[in-house]
Amino acid sequence: MSHTPPAATITLALSKGRIFDEIMPLLAAAGIEVLEDPEKSRKLILPTNRPEVRVVLVRASDVPTYVQYGGADMGVCGKDTLIEHSAEWGGAARSGLYLPLDLQIAKCRVSVAVRTDFDYAQAVKKGSRLKVATKYTAIAREFFASKGVHVDLIKLYGSMELAPLTGMADAIVDLVSTGNTLKANHLMEVERIMDISSHLVVNQAALKLKMAPLRRIIDAFASAIPAAS
Ligand code: PRP
Numbered sequence: 486m487s488h489t490p491p492a493a494t495i496t497l498a499l500s501k502g503r504i505f506d507e508i509m510p511l512l513a514a515a516g517i518e519v520l521e522d523p524e525k526s527r528k529l530i531l532p533t534n535r536p537e538v539r540v541v542l543v544r545a546s547d548v549p550t551y552v553q554y555g556g557a558d559m560g561v562c563g564k565d566t567l568i569e570h571s572a573e574w575g576g577a578a579r580s581g582l583y584l585p586l587d588l589q590i591a592k593c594r595v596s597v598a599v600r601t602d603f604d605y606a607q608a609v610k611k612g613s614r615l616k617v618a619t620k621y622t623a624i625a626r627e628f629f630a631s632k633g634v635h636v637d638l639i640k641l642y643g644s645m646e647l648a649p650l651t652g653m654a655d656a657i658v659d660l661v662s663t664g665n666t667l668k669a670n671h672l673m674e675v676e677r678i679m680d681i682s683s684h685l686v687v688n689q690a691a692l693k694l695k696m697a698p699l700r701r702i703i704d705a706f707a708s709a710i711p712a713a714s
């Protein structure tokens with residue numbers, strides 16, 4: 486059976502978890518209801534109540550890639566993911582991505598955290614070279630360069646909290662939401678780098694080819710964005 490969709494199909498790339506949960510009300514505002522629960526189903530292509538709209542489930546960091554290469558017409562991902570993707574491609578425009586909306590969902594922040602017994606301020610003041618473990622190398626590189634702090638970046642893909650605990654790094658750059666993960670691992674936030682929320686990402690070529698249906702979805706999302714808090 487072929488999974489190549491008919492030309493009029495609209496494919497939306499989402500990741501499981503907070504983004505999926507928090508986009509549901511915006512999808513509802515656009516008249517779209519996802520018919521299967523990704524936490525229960527093993528399916529990666531989820532049907533919706535609208536025969537021409539389907540959802541593909543991808544890793545959060547793969548959302549811009551799916552949209553860029555046309556595997557999806559549009560997607561939702563965090564500003565953190567977009568910055569890291571853009572750094573690889575020399576900007577959103579170069580990668581053919583159109584970013585029409587900050588959806589104001591899945592809010593969190595990117596911060597620097599260290600062990601509670603590590604004197605970060607003193608290390609910075611002394612001009613020490615810091616070992617920083619992170620998945621967000623572009624954000625971390627730019628941030629420490631702007632502060633004039635020399636860093637050796639260690640690229641990780643998850644569980645960054647372990648790096649300072651095992652002595653592999655002095656600090657981490659990671660997402661903080663409730664702060665519970667830091668607390669549970671005896672780490673503390675020492676700098677807030679930026680606030681994060683999720684954005685709508687659209688393939689520019691798809692926008693031209695499927696202008697009317699994509700515009701309808703973009704406009705419905707725009708009118709249903711939660712009020713800034
Ligand atoms: C994220 C982030 C932190 C945690 C922050 O990890 O990397 O570890 O959530 O949330 P909190 O402040 O509410 O505790 P996540 O579990 O999403 O996955 P990861 O393995 O990709 O780091």
Ligand code: MG
Pocket residue numbers: 643644645
């Ligand atoms: Mg984590």
